[in-house]
Amino acid sequence: MGHLLKEIRHNKLLWLLAFVPVLFLAARARPDSHTTLFVLSVLAIVPLAALLSHATESVAAKTGDAVGGLLNATLGNLTELVIALTALRAGQYALVKASIAGAIVTNTLFMLGASFLLGGLKYRTQDYNRAGARFQAALLFLATVALFVPSAVADVDSPAGAAFSQDLSLGLAVLLIAAYGLGLVFSLKTHRDFFGSAPNDDKEAHEESLPIGVALATLAGVTVVVALVSEIFVESVQEAAVTFGMTPAFVGFIIVALVGGAAEMASAFSGARKDRLDLSVGIALGSAAQIALFVAPVLVLLSYVLGPAPMDLQFWPGAVVMVFIAMLAATLLTNTGRSAWFGGVLLLMVYAIFAMTLYLLPPLAP
Numbered sequence: 414m415g416h417l418l419k420e421i422r423h424n425k426l427l428w429l430l431a432f433v434p435v436l437f438l439a440a441r442a443r444p445d446s447h448t449t450l451f452v453l454s455v456l457a458i459v460p461l462a463a464l465l466s467h468a469t470e471s472v473a474a475k476t477g478d479a480v481g482g483l484l485n486a487t488l489g490n491l492t493e494l495v496i497a498l499t500a501l502r503a504g505q506y507a508l509v510k511a512s513i514a515g516a517i518v519t520n521t522l523f524m525l526g527a528s529f530l531l532g533g534l535k536y537r538t539q540d541y542n543r544a545g546a547r548f549q550a551a552l553l554f555l556a557t558v559a560l561f562v563p564s565a566v567a568d569v570d571s572p573a574g575a576a577f578s579q580d581l582s583l584g585l586a587v588l589l590i591a592a593y594g595l596g597l598v599f600s601l602k603t604h605r606d607f608f609g610s611a612p613n614d615d616k617e618a619h620e621e622s623l624p625i626g627v628a629l630a631t632l633a634g635v636t637v638v639v640a641l642v643s644e645i646f647v648e649s650v651q652e653a654a655v656t657f658g659m660t661p662a663f664v665g666f667i668i669v670a671l672v673g674g675a676a677e678m679a680s681a682f683s684g685a686r687k688d689r690l691d692l693s694v695g696i697a698l699g700s701a702a703q704i705a706l707f708v709a710p711v712l713v714l715l716s717y718v719l720g721p722a723p724m725d726l727q728f729w730p731g732a733v734v735m736v737f738i739a740m741l742a743a744t745l746l747t748n749t750g751r752s753a754w755f756g757g758v759l760l761l762m763v764y765a766i767f768a769m770t771l772y773l774l775p776p777l778a779p
Contacts, residue, residue, distance in 0.1 A: 426459070436642060447652035448652070454646035461675075462675040463679050469628075469680045493708060496647045499644055500512070500647065506716075506724050513708065514728055516708075517556070520701040525747075526760025527757060529746075529760065531686055532693070532754075538753050539690045542750065543750030545694065546694050546748075548599075548600060553744075554740055564730060564733050583713065593703070646672055647669065650668060660771065680696055709726065
């Protein structure tokens, strides 16, 4: 605990942790002040993300960047899962699907692109394990196919078509979870030697880290707090969106995804600045693959228990197109195992095009 308190004292960004209890008090005292709660929740997530980043780097220093990236992606995606479960129980399936597709696109384009840019501004070129990146991109391709097929063949205008879409989505959910489990066995056991980190000589990568026990406890505790903060965020974001003039599509696809992935982004960006791009790529693409192959199918299965009706995997065509383009862009730019800052700019520009389109998208007619 002393190591953790020392880190908080010396890192001014972590002083913003004071907003966490302020947020909880405000949520209890003024639950209808949605705009205030929205701002406070964002301010609370920023230092929590920084703390989670430091703990993740400490674990990665002991376990390697591949396992560290997987651990960060898993814990970070708990936030997305909590946000989606909150919307799932309320029957807001459009928000659930938008947050799923948005998280995949945000991690693939924004997180990976910003990591390439931030690392490239400090180092002329950076190397990472090409096999690991191609493996994650292949998993994303599989997920894209699973999202595309229900939208391409289902006729939801008829009762038979709706039933077919639900049955197909249930079968796809089981297949995707099985594929994700087999992918873990492949990358962490039978062929783990393929996914070693690229060597680097940056001294900052070997800075003093938290003891492994403290780091793991911090990861678990901060993840729980982030999940609680995210619940307040998702309850307030829709009303706050009206105040700030944001469309529902922009909220679900961009805002929820950015806030939900804040913890992972902090770790990915920090790793890139320390020339540990394997950690950044593992977090960005690993998180996107995990959302597509595990989180989304689990939500489909849980909808039979928690939701007012079963949820399918039929996404609106624009979301499927954006996921496909994000997968294609990541595949093309990670194929060489080496990055520079302009590659990050290209990914961020694609993301900016999507964000601008969704922000200006007119609301659907009632």
